[in-house]
Amino acid sequence: MSNNYSNLMRIIILVPIILFTLIILNGQSGKNKHAISNSNQNKVLKKVKRTESEWKRILSPEEYKILREKGTERAFTGKYDGHFEDGVYTCAGCGGTLFNSETKYRSGCGWPAFYDAIEESVEETEDNSLGMNRIEITCSKCDSHLGHVFNDGPDPTGLRYCINSVSMDFKPKDNKK
Numbered sequence: 026m027s028n029n030y031s032n033l034m035r036i037i038i039l040v041p042i043i044l045f046t047l048i049i050l051n052g053q054s055g056k057n058k059h060a061i062s063n064s065n066q067n068k069v070l071k072k073v074k075r076t077e078s079e080w081k082r083i084l085s086p087e088e089y090k091i092l093r094e095k096g097t098e099r100a101f102t103g104k105y106d107g108h109f110e111d112g113v114y115t116c117a118g119c120g121g122t123l124f125n126s127e128t129k130y131r132s133g134c135g136w137p138a139f140y141d142a143i144e145e146s147v148e149e150t151e152d153n154s155l156g157m158n159r160i161e162i163t164c165s166k167c168d169s170h171l172g173h174v175f176n177d178g179p180d181p182t183g184l185r186y187c188i189n190s191v192s193m194d195f196k197p198k199d200n201k202k
């Protein structure tokens with residue numbers, strides 16, 4: 026009898042809580058949808074535009090050569106080639122996030138390699154310079170040159186984002202917040 030009574034009490038208490046939670050969640054999901062469409066709009070508006078002299082002032086000569094003049098660091102010399110810590114790689118030009126450390130792998134090609142980029146962080150452009158047919162990768166926020174993407178990467182994407190260390194900064198996982 027007392028068991029039945031406590032079950033009844035549980036139902037009486039739980040039903041309003043569940044209903045209340047559902048109402049709150051419903052309101053939240055509507056809010057989130059709104060926030061997402063807003064942040065997408067902001068992304069388009071928030072392209073980082075700088076003049077060449079501004080870039081020259083902000084970047085080191087080495088960074089300027091690679092990020093703004095599409096240079097390439099010498100193979101096996103970059104600080105992130107053999108770097109395997111947990112965190113996020115960001116754009117050296119604007120600080121935008123580019124690659125998660127979980128997607129970095131040892132390609133042996135001499136440059137940091139990733140099999141995937143963070144969604145909407147990079148843009149692809151056909152690059153036929155130097156007599157090669159390649160896909161150039163640039164930062165979607167500030168259009169800085171990062172590297173190239175090739176079709177010889179590992180699963181699950183089969184892609185190899187071959188990126189200059191100079192084009193990136195690294196944020197360890199603990200400081201990500």
Ligand SMILES: [Zn+2]
Nearest residue numbers: 116119164167
């Ligand atoms: Zn950038």
